[in-house]
Amino acid sequence: MNIHEYQAKALLRSYGAPVSDGRVVLRADEAKTAAGELDGPLWVVKAQIHAGGRGKGHFKEASAGEKGGVRLAKSVEEAAEMAHQMLGRTLVTHQTGPAGKQVNRIYIEDGSDIEQEFYLALLIDRKTSRVSVVTSTEGGMDIEEVAASTPEKILSFSIDPATGIQPFHGRRVAFALGLTGKQVGKCVDLLGKLYKCFIEKDAEMLEINPLILMPSGDLKCLDCKMGFDGNALYRQPDIAALRDETEEDPKELAASKFDLNYIALDGEIGCMVNGAGLAMATMDIIKLYGAEPANFLDVGGGATKEKVTEAFKIITSDPNVKGILVNIFGGIMRCDIIAEGVIAAVKEVGLQVPLVVRLEGTNVDLGKEIISTSGLNVIAADDLSDAAEKIVKAVKG
Ligand code: ADP
Ligand code: MG
Numbered sequence: 106m107n108i109h110e111y112q113a114k115a116l117l118r119s120y121g122a123p124v125s126d127g128r129v130v131l132r133a134d135e136a137k138t139a140a141g142e143l144d145g146p147l148w149v150v151k152a153q154i155h156a157g158g159r160g161k162g163h164f165k166e167a168s169a170g171e172k173g174g175v176r177l178a179k180s181v182e183e184a185a186e187m188a189h190q191m192l193g194r195t196l197v198t199h200q201t202g203p204a205g206k207q208v209n210r211i212y213i214e215d216g217s218d219i220e221q222e223f224y225l226a227l228l229i230d231r232k233t234s235r236v237s238v239v240t241s242t243e244g245g246m247d248i249e250e251v252a253a254s255t256p257e258k259i260l261s262f263s264i265d266p267a268t269g270i271q272p273f274h275g276r277r278v279a280f281a282l283g284l285t286g287k288q289v290g291k292c293v294d295l296l297g298k299l300y301k302c303f304i305e306k307d308a309e310m311l312e313i314n315p316l317i318l319m320p321s322g323d324l325k326c327l328d329c330k331m332g333f334d335g336n337a338l339y340r341q342p343d344i345a346a347l348r349d350e351t352e353e354d355p356k357e358l359a360a361s362k363f364d365l366n367y368i369a370l371d372g373e374i375g376c377m378v379n380g381a382g383l384a385m386a387t388m389d390i391i392k393l394y395g396a397e398p399a400n401f402l403d404v405g406g407g408a409t410k411e412k413v414t415e416a417f418k419i420i421t422s423d424p425n426v427k428g429i430l431v432n433i434f435g436g437i438m439r440c441d442i443i444a445e446g447v448i449a450a451v452k453e454v455g456l457q458v459p460l461v462v463r464l465e466g467t468n469v470d471l472g473k474e475i476i477s478t479s480g481l482n483v484i485a486a487d488d489l490s491d492a493a494e495k496i497v498k499a500v501k502g
Contacts, residue, residue: 372397
């Protein structure tokens with residue numbers, strides 16, 4: 106689960122990390138009061154969406170010369186006007202995809218004097234099963250681009266969970282960034298606070314881009330993105346409360362409410378499968394036969410009729426879906442239960458596209474009989490390749 110920049114900054118502030126003073130604005134008429142509470146003489150007006158690259162992004166239907174989602178204002182009035190201009194519009198950045206994201210919240214914060222911009226991130230490295238630190242002198246830029254063109258400018262190392270964070274970790278970062286004198290101690294202090302926050306809040310990712318060095322010699326977190334482990338949210342109620350559902354794919358949101366593992370993809374064949382491994386194999390074989398999956402969907406081992414119906418609704422609500430492949434292995438789950446679920450779902454939701462069902466395992470004969478006598482226009486398949494071939498053929502002709 107991701108949160109907004111202003112929420113991440115409030116969290117960092119509570120751990121004593123240096124961030125600017127700022128106010129969040131949900132309605133244009135709050136902007137002037139919010140900006141007036143800050144000192145000036147420079148205000149930064151920042152669109153809050155769950156995507157980076159806002160500064161270099163552009164609004165849909167932008168007027169000539171109009172700036173992106175991070176703008177500098179020289180007065181309270183100008184800041185309020187900018188907030189007014191951005192609210193409700195769609196911001197397109199390299200991370201949102203061409204559809205962009207609607208801006209529903211604006212963060213107005215104090216402008217900072219910047220001497221240098223750096224990159225600093227903490228993330229879970231699954232290879233080492235540790236928290237990794239990633240840092241670079243090339244801040245304020247797209248880190249993927251830095252990694253591709255000048256990988257020598259990125260320092261990355263992991264932290265041993267047995268010792269936890271140590272001052273030498275912070276010094277390693279400081280020296281990589283070219284910091285000297287008192288700045289080194291400030292960097293050690295900052296990294297310690299970020300690590301504490303990361304661990305205590307079950308974060309998955311904490312990215313500060315840019316971390317800045319100011320003419321005063323102080324460091325400040327000027328931008329912050331944080332993501333949290335969804336499986337740990339049950340013990341992080343304060344983090345769970347920061348969830349902004351308007352930022353999430355509505356289909357993925359509906360799926361999470363029914364405990365379905367669903368990820369929307371770009372293809373044309375909707376898949377309903379039990380088990381993550383089988384779901385992956387199903388996506389692979391769809392590609393092998395020349396089509397693309399519209400989603401990953403694992404209904405789980407103990408899927409009920411209700412879950413199957415919900416899964417069906419989510420798949421059919423996707424306008425890109427031109428055909429559906431149901432691929433179920435009945436182990437704990439019986440094939441006849443799945444067949445009944447599929448038929449109930451089709452009766453409830455309707456069926457506008459071809460549907461191929463492949464069942465295997467416990468009570469498979471009964472399951473197949475239920476499908477074939479249902480009177481519904483369902484194409485039965487015997488094995489995985491047969492199923493993939495049939496659905497691709499039905500969609501592509
Ligand atoms: P994004 O990464 O989504 O483009 P950032 O918050 O990183 O958004 O802002 C983009 C750039 O705008 C930063 O690299 C920095 O140069 C400038 N900027 C952002 N916030 C401030 C601020 N409070 N004061 C001065 N400059 C800022
Ligand atoms: Mg940034």
